Amino acid sequence: MKRIFEVQPWNVSTHEFKPEDKRLQESMTSLGNGYMGMRGFFDEDYSGDSLPGIYIGGVWYPDKTRVGWWKNGYPKYFGKVINAVNFIKMNFMINGSKLDLANDEFTDFDLDLNLKNGVLVRSFVVTKGAAKVQFNFERFLSVAQKELSVQKVDIKNLSDAEVKIEVISALDSNVKNEDANYDEHFWEVRHIDEDSLVAETKANDFGTPRFTSGMQAGYVTSLEKTDENVGDTETSITFSGKLNKDEVATIEKRVIVVTSRDYDSQDELISAMNDLSAKISSQSYDELLTAHENIWAERWEQSDVKIEGDTEAQQGMRFNLFGLFTTYYGDDARLNIGPKGFTGEKYGGATYWDTEAFAVPVYLGITKPEVTRNLLMYRYKQLDGAYINAQEQGLKGALFPMVTFNGIECHNEWEITFEEIHRNGDIAFAIYNYTRYTGDKSYVLNEGSKVLTEISRFWADRVHFSKRNNQYMIHGVTGPDEYENNVDNNWNTNYLAQWTLKYTLEILKEVSADQAKALNVSDEEKAKWQDIIDKMYLPYDKDLDIFVQHDGFLDKDLEPVSAIPKDQLPINQHWSWDKILRSPYIKQGDVLQVMYDFIDEFTPEQKKHNFDFYEPMTVHESSLSAAIHSVMAADLHYEKKAVEFYERTARLDLDNYNNDTVDGLHITSMTGGWIAMVQGFAGMRVHNDTLSYKPFLPKKWDSYSFRQVFRGRVIEVSVDKQGSHFELISGDPLDILVDGKPTTLDSLQTN
Template sequence: MRPQLEPWVHRETGWPPDDAAHSETMLSLSNGHLGIRGTLDEGAPAALPGTYLAGFFETRPIPYAERGAGDPEIDQVLVNVTDGTRIALFVEGEPLDLRTGTLLEHERVLDLRAGMLVRTLRWRSPGGHEIAVRSRRLVSLARPEIAGIAYEAEAIGRPLRLTVASDLAVRALARRATDDPREGAVLPADTLVARCSEHERRRALLAHQTRRSGHVVAAGMDHELIAGDGFAETIEADGSLARWTLTGTAEARRPIRLAKLLAYHGAPDAEPGTLLATVRRSLDVGRALGFERLAAMQHAALDDVWAHADIELEGDAEVQHALRYALFQLHQNAACAEGHAIPAKGLTGPGYSGHTFWDTEMFVLPALSYCAPDHAENALRWRASTLPKAKAKARRLGLRGAAFAWRTIGGEECSGYLPAGTAAFHVNAAIAHAAARHAAVSGDERFEREVAAPLLVEIARMWASLGYHDDRRGGRFSIDGVTGPDEYSTLVDNNLYTNLMAQANLRAAAALVDRLGSEALGVEPGEVVAWRRAADAMTIPYDPELNIHLQDEDFTRHAPFDFAAVAPEQCPLLLHVPYFELYRRQVIKQPDLVLAMTVRGDAFTDEQKRRNFAYYEALTVRDSSLAAGTQAVMAAEVGDVQLAYDYLAEAILLDHHDTARNTADGLHLAALAGGWAAVINGLAGLREDADRLSFAPRLPDGIPRLAFPLTYRGRRLRVEITPSDAPYAIESGDAIEVTHWGDVLQVRPGQPAAARIAPAKPAPTLRQPPGRAPERRRPTSLS
């Protein structure tokens, strides 16, 4: 089932039982603190129901065949907590169940402006009784701990005896482990242990604690009966189940209406009774506001989001729809995440065990820095709060400074796989890059001093101790035994991406010390000298025979990979080809050197970018959801705007089309952000150029207009691009200078500046591995 294309809603009609898990993901609601998958109100059938709290995890030992010194011992797994979404309906004693009776009408709509999941259905029971149901569900952006459901049921044709059973429950879920490393770990069914419960009138509360980590979650539900006079009510709560029941006869065309409020609080090693009291107060706040007021606050919050983030791309209705969906999900999975990480899947599913990786800083935060700067700052403040754990990890590895976790929830390293875990030091480069970039884009000196400076300094110390000046290379600074973004090339010497990002970090840290003072940052003068010396002497692998940069020192010495021997259904290769084979061949999982060219473009000439891209494009199989967005950016830069458009569509539609066949486990937030980058950094050509934004826009055929706002140093700049020109205007704030195809424009409030689009240059010949070319994109209309 593919949703209908509409600009501001994600609409699904009918009910696809074989696609239920994918649908639950796509209709997820979150606010970054609390996430609820898009399950049916009645709770069954459900493929992968889930309610998640940011930072709420269980621990488990990391299994090793042979554990080495310094290997992490404990994994962290996001816990599916108490479910409060179930509102079961019984019609003349028969349960509403889409698997029985006759489904006359069914539609669910994720409203991107209202921030609400709206459901309508008409159903005839096996006994011939017809009912209509409408529900509205939200996870509040204004009150992070609160969610709500407005529910109504109407008897059709004649009076019917109805029973509504509204639950708050911890349910044992049957989920089996697989061999796919992208899926989350499966926790025991008894992970949450009941601690205490209470109930009164229409309210019930439950508290549970994880067995190993000691995290406590308290959840509560309360109800307002808006229309249903004469119905009998009961309430009960015990252990892991609380239920409020409403029973009576509903007259035809006189629906019963109720509002259900939910509140959640979680904390490590908390006293359950104390958390229950906190939940009680949150429910009091929710009742005082009421569902309709919460809905109005939700709409107002999203009005502000769209004023700062909306992308208008005319000519392709499907991509336009997907861009707005992406922006909505990026916002709602980060909005209230203060004090916690933004996981790779957000709070939309159990994929990757709820871990955060480098892709948050490298792909998600750049979009947030321009669209929702507070969210980006909160994510980086969380990273900075884990500095003590990163320093401890560095010490275990014999390094100075800070070495951040490759994958984590709470800050501790959770990766038990050295080649694509501990050795992937580029996670530190992504963190330093995001911190420096956010400081530059926001112009926030306090953030720079409190967050960016400590991060850049400690990571610079790590690079200085990880690498060394190699006399065999004329004193060049080398970083050996690391894994770059391409996880099909591991434990390599002088990965170009890692080296260039380390170089930028070392220079940025040194500049910060110059500006803020060595004493204020606790840096010895000799350290700054060493950082600059290392940066200036950084090894930049280059092959003069092929006339290209090397992904790592030995990459082009490896044998070619036999792409013709791999069938299309054998992708991703990691599930079908032994790592032994992948690691010793020229095959690339995701852009590595190409990513370096997008974020360190200053280190390459235009001609080098064209040659490098042509070489590595032919080896990249895009077995990662992170790939297409980066390739779109580089394709646009070298002049192949059609290929950039193809990759834009692949990135932004990845979850809609379930291209990776694992959207059931949660959204790919970095792929959604990659779609943003494909538009803003690709088609619009945005780069940060010293103290000025630089644009090099060009649109593909069939796209007549692209428009978007950017927040930059307290200003809101609006950019509009057509095939012939690009006007720039100040929507709020002071005047600004921008660069358009190398020309400096002055943009003042009330005085837009416009410039012509530069003529296109011939693009290099680009090819992909056999069977891995992206689908050629053509504009689509709403019809």
């Protein structure tokens, strides 16, 4: 665990600059507005170790993955988000010498990310020869105007003599991804002049789209424009001035960013870029900032979680919600939530099953239902790609991808790509989760019924019947625990397959006659699905009274994680893959993941026996693991463990628990703090259309409170040492259960 920022309720701040931690700083101070985002790298060039990165939602490239041992059915490429044109680039000359904090002498360093308003601030005082100059930087990506990036730099001369300042502001397409094959550059310039640049992704071999991206910069400055330089890959403007002692120069850089995702031609794109630039040119910095801050205030008003008595827990919660909001707020149904969001290149920026299993529950609770519905529509609109994925395996129905931008599988690890098929069940569960939480059946009875039907057709073809056992089985899979590959009868996968078939049959009874006709599910198909439901093999050990993770798991040398020497943890950074696969150690919840999903469907004894057996062997080396275990522990009244797992999920990146935050933040696991709090400590459930709570207050906290959106209401839940309190902020009265007792929520209720 490494902590490089101060613990504050609303800020991520430090007064130290350590070059060895720069990538961590960049990850943790990332910005985004759902449309685009960037790591917290410096505006100016930095010659030391750094991972500059700017990413635009939905803009990606198919990376080459073909290898000599290619097999039929392998994905043809690995899709990846690409580093966009560097539009924030600003270099500074002090008396003709270039600013570079990797080499310069500087003091009074401050770096602060304000979670309340999404503004990144940096300042320092640099000494170059006789010159002593103070720099103050501000940066934000507007949530009021999604195409807008704003930078403001104040430069103050602290030396006795006059200082010459030059600012060279650029739009630079000469960028690449650090993890790209063959050291590739992805952008080809199509238009360039002194203040704008339009670039197109280079051609690819896979028929995937080429994207065009345009940037136009405008400036407000007290300095004089002294030079322009239009090159092949970069355009720049130089501003210059002389500062007397204590004199301040200011430069604002406003960049409009547009892409071919929204415009059909380059001419349309350039015209839109010009119109947007003209629109914001008439507004002051304060006006642009205020519009941005007002929307952030609205978001926090609805979703803030307050924790008294534990500032570390409070900071972790808000940092995670900030990370989610900067990545996705449901404004564009074409987009989804990448595991790293806009904060790094790892995982390719694509969509994983994390969205349905972890993001959907949170967005249901903190945003309007349309946000989650857009996530469901994202999958529906990619059904054509899911058909192709199934056909590649010679199977019927739809196999939704493990990793994708367009519905086509684009991940190159076989054991993940076409064995981790539980994601089909997770997508079905998300439809069910949305429906039971919102009470809105319009999706499940229309688009959702199509998704469920095609997933069910896949499951019915993917299972096989064991005559010897008179049961249906699923061989050759990988469950959520990726430390077990190519196993037979993963309990999680088998359970979800059985449940999906059952749920689909229930929904088919409710769809309209026209929809039933369109789905064309025959009586023969329904009978086959019911037979699979009745005869699905679910591994179980009677002596231990546990669901067995997969065939053969109990034959391993079963030892707890406590048996591993501390200097060999995390095992994924110390052990060979072969050793990991042969071990009993679990990356994340597998059996427990399904028990969390259907937490009311299992007895207290079942939950206890399975948690007590599996958790001691779980290394939690997936960022998704801690939240699930926190909820399960809370349900079992294991308060110490519940709090321990909450702290791990809430501060996973802030404390760099898994020693991998340098690659970017774990955006989809930033849902974990809210899940652990609301479903764990507050015991929130929706069962049989009734909202219920079983709250408790961790001993180390004084209180906590949160607001929750539910079926047209906004509810505020507060828990302190005196008990729990429920207030209906807006909407019609609602009957709820608190500790099993019915109460009508029409104002403030105290228990």
